[in-house]
Amino acid sequence: MADMHGSIPRIDFAGIDPATGGTSDDAKWAAVRGAVMDALCEHGCFEAVMDGLITPELSAAVLGAGGAVESLLSLPVSAKARNTSEKPYRGYVGSIPGLPYESLAIVDPLSVDAVRAFADLMWPDTGNTAFCESMHAYAERVAVLEAVVRRMVLEGVGATAEYIEEQAKATAFKLRLTEYAAPGAAEGRVVGLPAHRDTSFLAVLTQNDIDGVEVECGRGEGGWARPVLSPGSFLIFAGDTFKVLTNGRVFNPLHRVVMAGGDKTRYSSILFSSPKDDIVVRAIDEAVGADHPAAYRPFEYGEYVVFCYKPEMIQHRKKLEAFAAVRIDG
Numbered sequence: 001m002a003d004m005h006g007s008i009p010r011i012d013f014a015g016i017d018p019a020t021g022g023t024s025d026d027a028k029w030a031a032v033r034g035a036v037m038d039a040l041c042e043h044g045c046f047e048a049v050m051d052g053l054i055t056p057e058l059s060a061a062v063l064g065a066g067g068a069v070e071s072l073l074s075l076p077v078s079a080k081a082r083n084t085s086e087k088p089y090r091g092y093v094g095s096i097p098g099l100p101y102e103s104l105a106i107v108d109p110l111s112v113d114a115v116r117a118f119a120d121l122m123w124p125d126t127g128n129t130a131f132c133e134s135m136h137a138y139a140e141r142v143a144v145l146e147a148v149v150r151r152m153v154l155e156g157v158g159a160t161a162e163y164i165e166e167q168a169k170a171t172a173f174k175l176r177l178t179e180y181a182a183p184g185a186a187e188g189r190v191v192g193l194p195a196h197r198d199t200s201f202l203a204v205l206t207q208n209d210i211d212g213v214e215v216e217c218g219r220g221e222g223g224w225a226r227p228v229l230s231p232g233s234f235l236i237f238a239g240d241t242f243k244v245l246t247n248g249r250v251f252n253p254l255h256r257v258v259m260a261g262g263d264k265t266r267y268s269s270i271l272f273s274s275p276k277d278d279i280v281v282r283a284i285d286e287a288v289g290a291d292h293p294a295a296y297r298p299f300e301y302g303e304y305v306v307f308c309y310k311p312e313m314i315q316h317r318k319k320l321e322a323f324a325a326v327r328i329d330g
């Protein structure tokens, strides 16, 4: 495997009021926004610390031993396989030979009704109220951080307040809950999820106390980092569509999961934000100019996702370039 000398920044959001989101001329907001832009332009990834966003009780109820994520992943495969979607990567993924990866997706987790419908499908007899309550509350809290970061980036590339408001309305959410089976004490490093880039705007990841994510730093030039997450911190990744919106300024890093041996199962929960399927993704006007011609052609997000999950594209490392890069000839 490639060397591991990289490291990604850690940004403290203390002083940013999640309720109001702060204001653009507030000095604290501007300082954190600067750090967020630097991190996402340089690495496409950072660790966010936002104390108090999620109480220890809620965190334990979701990702702790016997919590919501573990109880979901402990269901029989026949039940988990009911989590289907006609869209790729929006349902159950698992039982892949050689990969200790099993995952489900709650589409639209900020809607109580959507979370309840998911739980009714998984636990048809009982519906699992505890799961619904903790998962929905958790998604809402993580979405606060996601919205702060998304707004900071859009402001950072010069988007107007009107654009930011419209963009928020055109954003969809998905919560992916994943189990990585323990490789066993005798094993060395085992790939849990191969290297890929996300198609989303942003992904906000939390986990139980087992690390495993590795991120390629420095726009692919800085080696792999293996962040050690502290309780209460979040790992934030920018995806392909944020790279398009910012006309290439924000980077979409390769990342993977590698289980480092041992006998503890890893659980993760990721809130993905992305454009709604019928939204046309294109660079914002302020990010395009004579010095910075648009690097990607406009495209519908739903079409791009279908392209990415074609069997011949799954392993491709530069799907966005393959799909939408504008050729500059001559």
Ligand SMILES: O=C(O)CCC(=O)C(=O)O
Pocket (backbone or CB within 6 Å): 176, 178, 193, 198, 205, 212, 213, 255, 256, 257, 268, 269, 270
């Ligand atoms: O579960 C994780 O830690 C990372 C998963 C991931 O990168 C993804 O689902 O896109």
Ligand SMILES: [Fe+2]
Pocket (backbone or CB within 6 Å): 196, 197, 198, 203, 255
């Ligand atoms: Fe990912």
